[in-house]
């Protein structure tokens with residue numbers, strides 16, 4: 499299998515789109531391309547570029563049942579409205595029973611990886627696709643290969659890349675990326691947004707006249723809500739997680755839209771603010787192992803839960819010097835009758851490699867906490883004040 503990547507350095511959306519369209523036409527010609535739409539901005543941009551290039555592309559959305567709800571709308575509905583020709587493949591009945599009860603973070607990731615790759619391969623065969631396109635972007639490549647993209651070639655064989663990755667692994671800074679490491683049953687992949695950062699992808703989407711909700715969509719992890727339900731996933735927790743997530747993301751979006759006219763800004767540090775905003779579900783946040791980041795590796799330890807005076811700057815500083823804990827959670831509210839804890843995570847970032855805590859007003863956090871405490875089963879509500887590093891963005 500070959501990987502074709504458009505690696506020309508980005509200058510502006512207009513020249514980028516022109517160059518990417520030529521690149522796509524050169525590598526696709528009259529072949530049929532499988533395109534997995536995840537709901538995220540990177541794969542949406544890749545798909546739109548293929549459409550613009552006028553090639554034969556099959557957009558596919560895999561509904562495994564663990565996608566978020568935003569403003570009362572399931573991701574699947576949103577995708578169907580935005581990309582009416584999408585083929586939705588419903589694997590909920592096979593997939594959910596496999597993940598229910600699984601508490602181990604790595605096993606959850608593996609289940610997703612397996613479900614995606616086997617579903618992709620099945621559709622690629624059934625639909626006679628010779629090529630595959632995806633939304634691999636610049637940070638994915640640089641993190642996976644441990645080299646700058648200027649050191650990669652436009653077309654590389656999967657085997658050559660494997661050798662390169664293995665060589666770099668010895669140097670100790672290679673992160674695994676499933677979109678770079680899986681070999682699918684196609685002749686080649688076509689990666690038109692490989693030279694872009696997240697923010698450049700947003701500029702391209704804006705240039706392609708995509709609506710606000712698409713341009714400023716917050717990143718969402720491959721293992722979906724399984725990355726935000728700490729411990730075993732159950733049907734009850736999944737329903738709970740979808741509810742609390744919607745409350746948190748919608749409230750913060752509304753706050754930014756009222757204040758800035760859009761749900762995300764570029765702040766003075768050049769970060770997307772907020773880059774991600776979400777809720778996480780815990781059986782008991784005072785007694786759960788969550789991920790941290792030490793020497794470039796994921797670690798697992800408990801979260802330190804505190805209450806008392808609200809001073810975000812001080813709390814963030816305290817979060818930087820934790821020992822024997824991976825996180826610092828500030829308690830916003832409590833309902834002793836509840837069953838699950840809800841953690842609010844809201845971070846600013848350039849490319850998800852590092853993250854700062856969004857300086858949300860305390861009144862807004864209180865308002866969100868009050869709304870969450872009205873959801874059946876919510877016990878305690880926390881705000882996570884830990885930057886990346888020493889924590890990670892997600893919890894597994």
Ligand code: XMP
Nearest residue numbers: 607717718719720721850886890891892893
């Ligand atoms: P972490 O939690 O590592 O997240 O700080 C960095 C960025 O990656 C997303 N994320 C994932 N994406 N598979 C993915 O496709 C994963 O297993 C995964 N884990 C985290 C996360 O949402 C953030 O944007």
